[in-house]
Each structure stands twice: as structure tokens, then as C-alpha cells.
Amino acid sequence: MSVFASLAICKVAKDAAGVAGNIFAFGLFVSPIPTFRRIIRNGSTEMFSGLPYIYSLMNCLICMWYGTPLISHDNILVTTVNSIGAVFQFVYIILFMMSAEKEKKVKMLAWLMGVLGIFAIILIGSLQIDDIVMRRLFVGILSCASLISMFASPLFIIKLVIQTKSVEFMPFYLSLSTFLMSTSFLVYGLLSDDIFIYVPNGIGTILGMTQLILYFYYESKSRRMDAEEPVEVRYNQLLLPARYGPKLELAMLLFGSIIGAITVASLRVTRSCNREELQIFFVLFDGVNKKIYAKISFTFLGKEVICPVGHQDMNLWRVSAHLSSQPLVAALPPPFGSLLPGAEAWGHAEALVSNVSYSSNEERGVRKWIELGSEAISTAFPLWVTIGCVLGLLRPSSFNWVTPKLCTVGLGVIMLGMGMSLTLDDLRSALFMPKEVISGFVLQYSVMPISAFLVSKLLNLPSHYAAGLILVGCCPGGTASNIVTYLARGNVALSVIMTAASTLSAVIMTPFLTAKLAGKYVAVDAAGLLMSTLQVVLLPVLAGAFLVKYFQPFVKFISPLMPPMAVATAAMLSGNAIAQSSSSILMSSGQVILASCLLHASGFFFGYILARMLGLDVSSSRTISIEVGMQNAALGVVLATNHFGDPLTTVPCAVSSVCHSIFGSILAGIWRFSVPAEIKD
Known part of the structure; x- marks a missing residue:
């Protein structure tokens, strides 16, 4: 050199x-x-x-x-x-x-x-x-x-x-x-x-x-x-509309005391809670008018707290202690059936209390340190991807050992790990999320192609660079988006379904959109895309969900190792993609880098904003943002090489792999520690 x-x-x-x-x-x-x-x-x-x-x-x-x-x-x-x-x-x-x-x-x-x-x-x-x-x-x-x-x-x-x-x-x-x-x-x-x-x-x-x-x-x-730490809970007050009268107030007060006693007794048995997760509330809902008629406050570690009322079954009296994901249900007789108008709208009362206690000596050894190290490595995800990108650019020979077969196997293993974070019910429910899947599909093949076209016009790119940028915008979502979604605590099941849908539909959408926006028809290998999607995405995820259902001890043992493996694989794939096109990237001008950054920033931004405007929850909106912003740049390089005469057309595709890897990793690092409410619940 x-x-x-x-x-x-x-x-x-x-x-x-x-x-x-x-x-x-x-x-x-x-x-x-x-x-x-x-x-x-x-x-x-x-x-x-x-x-x-x-x-x-x-x-x-x-x-x-x-x-x-x-x-x-x-x-x-x-x-x-x-x-x-x-x-x-x-x-x-x-x-x-x-x-x-x-x-x-x-x-x-x-x-x-x-x-x-x-x-x-x-x-x-x-x-x-x-x-x-x-x-x-x-x-x-x-x-x-x-x-x-x-x-x-x-x-x-x-x-x-x-x-x-x-x-x-x-x-x-x-x-x-x-x-x-x-x-x-x-x-x-x-x-x-x-x-x-x-x-x-x-x-x-x-x-x-x-x-x-x-x-x-x-x-x-x-x-x-x-x-x-022990928890002290006491019944404090009950607020009722005046029209129900003192008799009803007294009856409800007595009933509330019974429920409170059961809750306190149960908590004394378990003696376990998390300061951040403890939520205990006592609420009376009108099953017809959906209005709150009663509320309870409790004392926690010496501080009186008025409990937040979440979305609950409108036909239940409920005292809940959300202390773990394994509740013990204790049903009580129907309360006051004849005292309220529309008595048929009321169900039975129940106390939901966790029966899982915490052992002070449990899982504090090597596994705890492995989990701590795993979290630390995953937190620095943007740093590892950046290091991989810089190394691939400066020392392309460092990635000579990375073969296409190794990339396929690595992606398959990571997708298997993602499948272990899901259940078959998760995948089944994702298939029956038409609003999310259709929204993601439409945004995938509208935001990115239109953004690529507008950016190329705005920056007045030369025809070969403009064609390459538009080609990237018309490509489907990349499999790396599943890894980023996994690390960002998005909806992994939805991400897998969206990647499969956009990849399979690329047989029609990519040639059509490229011909319309770039004036050049490109043929896409339908059989190759199908086999790649099955081999790298769908089959490993299904296998992981199968392991969750039938081999839970194995999944529990290996799960702390999966996030670091996903980070390492993403860094390796990013570095290898850049190493393969390092000469093209070094040839590129600052204009091409700016264009690629604007393209992917638009994808991430508008993917999230438009998904939220369509009424989707935070987790699904994050997933769609990542799916829209991260493209299958490797497919773009192959198509540009095979169907465009000018070799410079591949340059935006190569630069694109750098931009979406760094942007996606930064989002994953930020979103990883901001868990959506729907996931917490």
C-alpha cells in the first residue's frame, strides 16, 4: 500500500x-x-x-x-x-x-x-x-x-x-x-x-x-x-360517591379490610418485593360506566403512597401485589351483589399475590457475574460496531477469515438465540398483528425509496451515485435488524415476521421501485432469497421457540451468553461488509457519505414517528423504525454489480452498510435501557 x-x-x-x-x-x-x-x-x-x-x-x-x-x-x-x-x-x-x-x-x-x-x-x-x-x-x-x-x-x-x-x-x-x-x-x-x-x-x-x-x-x-426488605401494607381510606350512602360505605370498608388482611398475610409469607415493581391497589370499577369509585393507599417502608391505577378488568374487585410473573389466585365470594345497580356486571373479588420468595443465596455465584458481564458488553454495542467498522476500513485483511458460510452460521446461531427469547405463542400472535405487519411493510417500501430519491435530488448526486442510493432504498430490511431489535428490547417476533415479509416481497418490490425511481430494471433471485430467509431467519427462530417450550433448563443456562454473541456477530458482520468494499468506501466523496447518513437517519426517524402516528405501541414502533432504517446493503452491492455498468454505483451500497450499522447500534444502546411499558407489564 x-x-x-x-x-x-x-x-x-x-x-x-x-x-x-x-x-x-x-x-x-x-x-x-x-x-x-x-x-x-x-x-x-x-x-x-x-x-x-x-x-x-x-x-x-x-x-x-x-x-x-x-x-x-x-x-x-x-x-x-x-x-x-x-x-x-x-x-x-x-x-x-x-x-x-x-x-x-x-x-x-x-x-x-x-x-x-x-x-x-x-x-x-x-x-x-x-x-x-x-x-x-x-x-x-x-x-x-x-x-x-x-x-x-x-x-x-x-x-x-x-x-x-x-x-x-x-x-x-x-x-x-x-x-x-x-x-x-x-x-x-x-x-x-x-x-x-x-x-x-x-x-x-x-x-x-x-x-x-x-x-x-x-x-x-x-x-x-x-x-x-419486609413490606408493611395497611388499609387507609376508601372514597365513594355520596349517593351510595353510609351503609354501602361501611360494607365496602369491611370488605376492603378483609382483602387487605389477605394481602398482608400473603406478603408476610413471601417477604419479597422489588422497590421499583411493587404496585398494590384496591379499586372499585363500575362495569357499565367504566368509572373509578374507590381507591386504597398503602404504607411502604414508612412512606404512604397513593397507588397508581392501571388498566384492569372493569368487572373485578382486585387487590394486586405484582411481585413476580407467577401469581397465586385466591378467590373470594361475590361482594355486595344486591347493593349496586347493575349487579350482574360485577364479578368475584380476588387477591393476586406472588408465591415466589427470594433466596438470599440463590444464583449469586458465577452466573450473576456472567449476567453482569453480558449486560456490560451489550451496553457498549455501539462501540464494538464502530471498532468493527474502523478495523474493516483500515485493515480489510483482518476479516479474510470471515467466509460467507461462517456469516450464515453466525447469523443462524444468533437467530436461534433470539428464538429462545420468544415462545411459539409470541410468533403466533405476531402473525395475527395485521396492523403492525402491514404498517411496517408499507413504511419499508415507501419511506426509504422516497427518501433515497429526494436525497439524491437535494444533493444533486451524479447519476451513478444516485442510482446506487435509490437501489439501497428499494432493498428489503436486513437480517442485522433482527439483532438490533433484540438488543434494543423491541418486538423480536414482529421483527422476524417483517424481515421475512419484506425479503420475500423484494422479488417484486425491489425491481419495480428501482425501475420507477432510478430508471433501471434489476432482476432479483427469488429462489435464493427464499432459501436465505428460511435458512438464516425463520428456521432458527422456530427452533429457538421450540427449545423454550421443551428444554427450558438448557435455555435458562445459555440465555445470558446470547446478547454478547449477538454483539460480536453484529460487529463481525459490519466489519466484514466494510472490509469487502473498503476500496469503494475510500473512493467515495463526502457527498456520498452525507447522502447515506441522511437516507438512514430519515428511515429511523420517520419509521418511528409514522408508526406512533398510526397508533402502534412503543415496542412495535421501535421495531418498525429499525426495520425501515436498516437495509440489506449486501443485496444492493450484488444487484449494483450485476445490473449497472458503472462500478461506482456500488459505492453508496457499501457506505450504506456503515451508516445503518452505526445508527442502529446507537439506537440499540439507547433503547436497551428504556424498556417500553408494554414489555414491563
Whole structure:
């Protein structure tokens, strides 16, 4: 490889790392939003510290100045990320001051004025240095120090976590985003040989990893401690419309006491609950008018809580303790059958109480650490995919061992693991979700083709690049979307059905849409697509669901290993796809990269937004977003090679595999720790 080619590869890799750092930094900048929602809702800053935002503002201002052409060369990505960060930090500081106590408010204002004053001195002072090398050295040392101080600021929170043995005041997304951003800019600094970038970000990588380890350790520990704490439940009050009179109120009060006694007795037997999951409520519904007539509050760990009322059977009296997924039902005689109008609308009362107790010595050994490691690896999914992509671009020979047969086997094993997370009933119910499947199919073959056409026109792409981009948009969803859905806690059964439907229909839809939008007819191998779908998607998933039904001990044993295997396979497939087309990607212009990013960003965004507008739940909307945004780019490369005369037509297809892999992995990393309500229930 020539020196010029090596330099070109390093330049592309450095820019890729910088772009990834900007993306992850945006996640870092928005990660405090849940914290500030809580602060604004409670009207108090509680035990949260404002120092991280002060340090972050100082860091962003100095590093923004360091990245400008007046200080250093070719560091525009450093300037962009820190400019955006400075705006975010300033807004957070203002919001923090609005909700803080007077003493905290005065301190925050003093710190803010101090930061702005120091930055003004640095800016004016550095411009007085005529020697550009000395100017860079001066600002570089300051930026390095400010970066280290920013990465060190969570040490206050780390100390609090260790002291309280609780992760309540260490937001997970803040730790994750810090780790991913600092790792990306560590690579960026190494490739640009800038000591003022790679040294502080190397420290940030280590501290970010430390925060993640502490988070997983203390979160699991706090759950175990909560599970062992006793629960006190007492009947407190009953609210009824006046028209029912005191006799009915007294009768219901007595009945409620009976139900409450049963609940308390059952809880004393089990002595197990999770602080986050405990929901106990006593509600009277009118089966005709669907109105709430009664409510119960309870005492939990010394705090009185008015219970939230979820969607329940409208014809039941119910006292529920949702402590596990295995309820014990105790039926009681029908209450007050003659006291309410429309008595036939009321069923019997029942107490639902878990009979599963927690053993303090159960499953705390090697398996617990395996699960912890599995979760940590899966959390860093975007990082592994990015590493695979960069390695495939810089060292394509690293993936010479990856054969088509190995890819097929790897995908089959992962799909088998996904099947183990499902049951045959899940797959059967997915088949009977016509609204979700049809919505996904329509969005798959409308959002992406139209977006590809509009982006190619908007950027005025050359005809060969435009044809390749449109071809990618007209391809079906890729099997990698199933892996991403699995890691993002989406509806895996729906994802499998959608992938199969879009792949099989690609025999007609891909040639038709490509001919209409790109003016070129492409033939698709129907038999090959059918065999591939059966071999890689449907049969392994069905086999996994079969194992769940008949071999549950084996499934329980192997299930913690499946997420890391899925992550490794996705990183391998992404890196291999890029390695196969590395020369084409390096030939591509920034215009093609921008076009591919816009195409897939549109797919993910509009796939989710339109699915929600159609009334689909969060889990299904996530699944459709991933299915729409991730295309079968490998099929696009094959079709472009076989049916288009210009070899440059394959370039957008190759670049597409990079874009959707990175975007999809980022979404999976974000959504993995935001479980939809329908999955929780």
C-alpha cells in the first residue's frame, strides 16, 4: 500500500472517529435531561451537584477554542462538538440555578461568572502569543487540564454511589455517553497524533468504564437488598360517591379490610418485593360506566403512597401485589351483589399475590457475574460496531477469515438465540398483528425509496451515485435488524415476521421501485432469497421457540451468553461488509457519505414517528423504525454489480452498510435501557 493511500485511510478513519465522537457527545449532552425533568418536577436540586455542568462548560469553551484554525490545524470536529456542548451546558446551569436553594444558587452564579472570566482571559492572552507553536502549546495544556477536570468531576458522584450503595444519583446515560465519547476521541487523537486530545480522553475512557462497572454492580446489589426488605401494607381510606350512602360505605370498608388482611398475610409469607415493581391497589370499577369509585393507599417502608391505577378488568374487585410473573389466585365470594345497580356486571373479588420468595443465596455465584458481564458488553454495542467498522476500513485483511458460510452460521446461531427469547405463542400472535405487519411493510417500501430519491435530488448526486442510493432504498430490511431489535428490547417476533415479509416481497418490490425511481430494471433471485430467509431467519427462530417450550433448563443456562454473541456477530458482520468494499468506501466523496447518513437517519426517524402516528405501541414502533432504517446493503452491492455498468454505483451500497450499522447500534444502546411499558407489564 502506498504512502498516499495510507495517509488517505488514516484521514478517513480520523474523520470517522471524530464524527462518532460528535454523535456520542450529543448523547452525553442530552443525557442530563431526565435529571432536569426530575429537578423541575420536584422544584429542588435534591442531592444533585451542579459542578459537573460548570466543569463541562469550562471544558467545552477551552476545547472549542483549541479546535479553531487560530490554534490548531484540521480539528474542526473538535470545534463543532464543543460549540454544541457549550450551549447545552449553559442551558443546564440556568435550569439548575432556577430550582436550587439560595445558597446553591449564589455559588453556581459565582462559578459561572468565574468560568466566563477565565475563558475571556485565556482567549485574549493566547492571541497575544505570536508564535503559533507556542500558542497551540499554551491552549493545548489548558484544554488537556480542563478535559481531565471534566472527566474527574463525576468522582463526586462515584464517592456518593460507594457511600450510599445506590446508583440513584448517577444517571446511567451520562456514564455511558462519557465512555463512548471519550473512547471515540481517544482514537481520533491517536490517529491525528495530538497528545492534547488522546491523553485526557484516555483518562476519560478509564473513568467512564469505572462508572459503568459501579453502576451495574450497585444496581444489581440494591435490587437484591430491596428484595429482602419486609413490606408493611395497611388499609387507609376508601372514597365513594355520596349517593351510595353510609351503609354501602361501611360494607365496602369491611370488605376492603378483609382483602387487605389477605394481602398482608400473603406478603408476610413471601417477604419479597422489588422497590421499583411493587404496585398494590384496591379499586372499585363500575362495569357499565367504566368509572373509578374507590381507591386504597398503602404504607411502604414508612412512606404512604397513593397507588397508581392501571388498566384492569372493569368487572373485578382486585387487590394486586405484582411481585413476580407467577401469581397465586385466591378467590373470594361475590361482594355486595344486591347493593349496586347493575349487579350482574360485577364479578368475584380476588387477591393476586406472588408465591415466589427470594433466596438470599440463590444464583449469586458465577452466573450473576456472567449476567453482569453480558449486560456490560451489550451496553457498549455501539462501540464494538464502530471498532468493527474502523478495523474493516483500515485493515480489510483482518476479516479474510470471515467466509460467507461462517456469516450464515453466525447469523443462524444468533437467530436461534433470539428464538429462545420468544415462545411459539409470541410468533403466533405476531402473525395475527395485521396492523403492525402491514404498517411496517408499507413504511419499508415507501419511506426509504422516497427518501433515497429526494436525497439524491437535494444533493444533486451524479447519476451513478444516485442510482446506487435509490437501489439501497428499494432493498428489503436486513437480517442485522433482527439483532438490533433484540438488543434494543423491541418486538423480536414482529421483527422476524417483517424481515421475512419484506425479503420475500423484494422479488417484486425491489425491481419495480428501482425501475420507477432510478430508471433501471434489476432482476432479483427469488429462489435464493427464499432459501436465505428460511435458512438464516425463520428456521432458527422456530427452533429457538421450540427449545423454550421443551428444554427450558438448557435455555435458562445459555440465555445470558446470547446478547454478547449477538454483539460480536453484529460487529463481525459490519466489519466484514466494510472490509469487502473498503476500496469503494475510500473512493467515495463526502457527498456520498452525507447522502447515506441522511437516507438512514430519515428511515429511523420517520419509521418511528409514522408508526406512533398510526397508533402502534412503543415496542412495535421501535421495531418498525429499525426495520425501515436498516437495509440489506449486501443485496444492493450484488444487484449494483450485476445490473449497472458503472462500478461506482456500488459505492453508496457499501457506505450504506456503515451508516445503518452505526445508527442502529446507537439506537440499540439507547433503547436497551428504556424498556417500553408494554414489555414491563
